[in-house]
Amino acid sequence: MKSPLFGxxxxxxxxxxxxxxxRKRIFASKRPIRHLIFDLDDNLFPSTQFxxxxxRNALNAMIEFGLDAKYEELEKMLLDIIGKRGxxxxxxxxxxxxxxxxxxxxxxxxxxxxxxxYHNTKSTLTPYPDVHRNLISLRENxxxxxxxxxxxxxxxxxxxxxxxxxxxxxxFVSETLRRKKEQPAFYTGIVQTIGAKPEECVMxxxxxxxxxxxxxxxxxxxxxxxxxxxKYCEGxxxxxxxxxxxxxxxxxxxxxxxxxxxxxxxxxxxx
Numbered sequence: 597m598k599s600p601l602f603g604x605x606x607x608x609x610x611x612x613x614x615x616x617x618x619r620k621r622i623f624a625s626k627r628p629i630r631h632l633i634f635d636l637d638d639n640l641f642p643s644t645q646f647x648x649x650x651x652r653n654a655l656n657a658m659i660e661f662g663l664d665a666k667y668e669e670l671e672k673m674l675l676d677i678i679g680k681r682g683x684x685x686x687x688x689x690x691x692x693x694x695x696x697x698x699x700x701x702x703x704x705x706x707x708x709x710x711x712x713x714y715h716n717t718k719s720t721l722t723p724y725p726d727v728h729r730n731l732i733s734l735r736e737n738x739x740x741x742x743x744x745x746x747x748x749x750x751x752x753x754x755x756x757x758x759x760x761x762x763x764x765x766x767x768f769v770s771e772t773l774r775r776k777k778e779q780p781a782f783y784t785g786i787v788q789t790i791g792a793k794p795e796e797c798v799m800x801x802x803x804x805x806x807x808x809x810x811x812x813x814x815x816x817x818x819x820x821x822x823x824x825x826x827k828y829c830e831g832x833x834x835x836x837x838x839x840x841x842x843x844x845x846x847x848x849x850x851x852x853x854x855x856x857x858x859x860x861x862x863x864x865x866x867x
Contacts, residue, residue: 619765622739623791628853629817631792632734632845633783634764635801636744636751638826641723641758645825647683650717654689657713658706665696684747721757724823730842731763742767743786743799745777745806766790777806783814798849800839802828808835819848 622630637643655670663670670692677691689707698706734740741764744751748769755761768786775782787794794815801807801821808818812834820835836855837848 618735619739622737627737629796629798629849630738631741631790631797632738632849633741633743633786633797633799633811633816635799635803635807635821636742636754638802638823638828639800639807639821640727640742640760641721641754642823642825644827646717646721649720650714653713653717654710657709658689661706661709663696663698663706684750718753718757721754723758723760724842726842727760728763730845731760734845735763739765739790741765741786741790743777743783743801744768745770748772777803778810780810780814783811783816787814787816798836798852800845802826804828804831804833804835808833812836817852819845819852 634640651671651674652667655667655674658670659665659667673695674688674692677688677695678685681688681691689710690703693703693706731740742751742755744767746769748771751769752761752767755764755767761767766789768789770776770782773782773785775785777783783794783797783799787797795817798817798819799807799811800819801811802823804820808820811818818835819837819839820833822829822838822840824840836852839845839848
């Protein structure tokens with residue numbers, strides 16, 4: 597079965613997002629690097645900023661609905677729960693209300709208020725300003741993919757809300773791959789699925805442990821993204837290149853190619 601990204605129906609028209617001609621052209625090219633794999637959170641969109649805003653709106657909604665607690669107290673409790681249970685745990689607010697000893701009879705009302713505020717915040721989801729133009733440009737010479745940890749539905753929801761899923765050739769999420777990004781096997785599985793060699797792929801992400809170290813252990817090249825607003829923008833790296841914006845990615849790929857003696861190039865058109 598083909599990826600749903602190959603096309604979708606809108607009314608009576610079939611809108612083709614991609615074509616076999618483009619894929620065959622890229623696979624048949626002599627470019628040493630043909631596949632670019634992108635992390636999602638704090639790489640393509642400001643995940644940390646969105647999470648902070650969504651959490652703030654959800655807690656304020658509970659307070660406005662009548663929860664007798666101060667925002668600072670609620671935030672501290674919620675962050676502790678998230679730290680212990682993980683961001684993909686589905687009952688954060690339930691545990692918060694239990695800690696506050698709120699009668700179970702009222703849990704549903706407060707949770708509904710929080711969830712509504714949280715989901716309303718999703719309407720503000722937008723990619724970084726450099727994402728659209730660079731992905732559109734890079735698609736001319738590379739096959740593009742998303743690789744993300746988390747729940748598949750949540751990651752697809754982000755991509756769809758931002759209006760960028762059809763800029764990618766496929767999307768890979770740890771839940772469906774049954775491997776986490778800290779494991780080199782996560783990237784090995786992607787490489788095998790797309791029919792590539794590890795040395796033909798570049799992973800672009802902000803996390804040293806998940807996006808750089810494990811990708812390089814699997815044989816891929818890695819570019820460390822250091823967005824100024826990311827909590828992971830600092831620290832040493834073993835990445836092949838560092839960038840602060842997708843505007844710098846083209847030059848980084850050229851340096852990787854030239855440094856490793858794959859084929860000296862002056863521009864992407866030569867790769």
